[in-house]
Amino acid sequence: MSRPTTGLYAYAITPTATVDLTGVVGLAGAAADVIAHDRVGLVVSDIELSLLDEVMTEEPTEDGRLAVLAREHDAVVRAAFEQVAVLPLRFGTVVPDHTAARRLLADRRDKALAVLNRVAGHQEWGVKVCGVARQPERVTPRVNDAKPSGTEYLARRRTVLAEAERREDHRRQVLDDVTAELAEHAADRVSRRMSGGDVVLDVAYLVPESEIAGFLVATEGSADRLSEHDLRLEITGPWPPYSFARTDFTELSDA
Amino acid sequence: MPDVHAVAGTSLVDLLDRVVDRGAVVNGDVIISLAGVELIRLDLRLLLIAIDTTAPPHSAGGAR
Numbered sequence: 001m002s003r004p005t006t007g008l009y010a011y012a013i014t015p016t017a018t019v020d021l022t023g024v025v026g027l028a029g030a031a032a033d034v035i036a037h038d039r040v041g042l043v044v045s046d047i048e049l050s051l052l053d054e055v056m057t058e059e060p061t062e063d064g065r066l067a068v069l070a071r072e073h074d075a076v077v078r079a080a081f082e083q084v085a086v087l088p089l090r091f092g093t094v095v096p097d098h099t100a101a102r103r104l105l106a107d108r109r110d111k112a113l114a115v116l117n118r119v120a121g122h123q124e125w126g127v128k129v130c131g132v133a134r135q136p137e138r139v140t141p142r143v144n145d146a147k148p149s150g151t152e153y154l155a156r157r158r159t160v161l162a163e164a165e166r167r168e169d170h171r172r173q174v175l176d177d178v179t180a181e182l183a184e185h186a187a188d189r190v191s192r193r194m195s196g197g198d199v200v201l202d203v204a205y206l207v208p209e210s211e212i213a214g215f216l217v218a219t220e221g222s223a224d225r226l227s228e229h230d231l232r233l234e235i236t237g238p239w240p241p242y243s244f245a246r247t248d249f250t251e252l253s254d255a
Numbered sequence: 256m257p258d259v260h261a262v263a264g265t266s267l268v269d270l271l272d273r274v275v276d277r278g279a280v281v282n283g284d285v286i287i288s289l290a291g292v293e294l295i296r297l298d299l300r301l302l303l304i305a306i307d308t309t310a311p312p313h314s315a316g317g318a319r
Contacts, residue, residue: 066271088277090280094287095286236269
């Protein structure tokens with residue numbers, strides 16, 4: 001079998017095929033469309049498979065190929081998300097043709113509808129907290145002490161370490177309080193992999209539309225409290241529910 | 256109602272982490288196998304970008 005050179009790039013599954021994607025373009029400017037099967041939809045656009053060649057082995061940069069493609073992918077998912085619930089698919093999902101697209105929907109319909117039902121009417125919001133870990137202060141001899149005795153030195157050192165530990169415990173407590181408080185406005189949350197640097201917390205919240213105002217007010221209060229502990233809260237959103245499409249279609253439900 | 260369409264401070268890391276590393280995984284015979292594209296986790300490379308983009312600007316010329 002010869003390797004195909006074109007296919008259909010799939011962005012998301014929707015609980016209805018009634019999505020107006022007129023004028024919406026996806027990867028490489030291809031027009032987005034919805035393929036229907038049994039009242040569920042698959043959002044797709046035509047793709048030359050060479051477009052994705054080697055894309056993951058290149059160094060990712062702000063204006064690199066992967067960044068451009070990821071933004072194009074996101075734009076289509078968002079266009080659908082503004083109208084209906086979406087189950088976003090992982091970047092790089094490509095099917096050969098319309099027949100395969102409909103089979104994808106037929107095989108995964110029930111599982112997809114279960115996830116769509118859970119995320120419908122919700123938005124994903126990302127909350128990241130960054131800070132600089134404080135180092136315990138060093139034990140410095142007092143000027144008027146010629147030289148502290150071993151006992152004095154150890155006692156002082158213990159005091160300094162205990163103080164640092166207390167501060168760290170307090171900070172941890174504030175972080176726990178903040179995550180719990182934000183969770184009150186959310187239907188679900190998922191801790192995201194730490195993206196490095198000085199990130200101490202990275203959580204995605206699935207927020208019902210009716211709770212968004214309350215959630216945002218809570219993040220403002222949280223940001224103020226965290227800033228007292230040298231922590232900075234960053235919020236991103238709204239996102240389509242990327243972090244809550246935790247469905248693995250590897251095993252089909254109707255098998 | 257706040258302006259929920261204001262995506263504040265969305266970095267490339269946040270975007271890639273969601274678009275490339277999240278989302279439902281579909282595989283099986285309906286999927287075209289694109290060498291190295293699907294099912295790849297970007298952990299290490301994302302980590303590298305994160306460190307690049309979170310480094311304070313004034314440290315750019317610092318000693319290595």
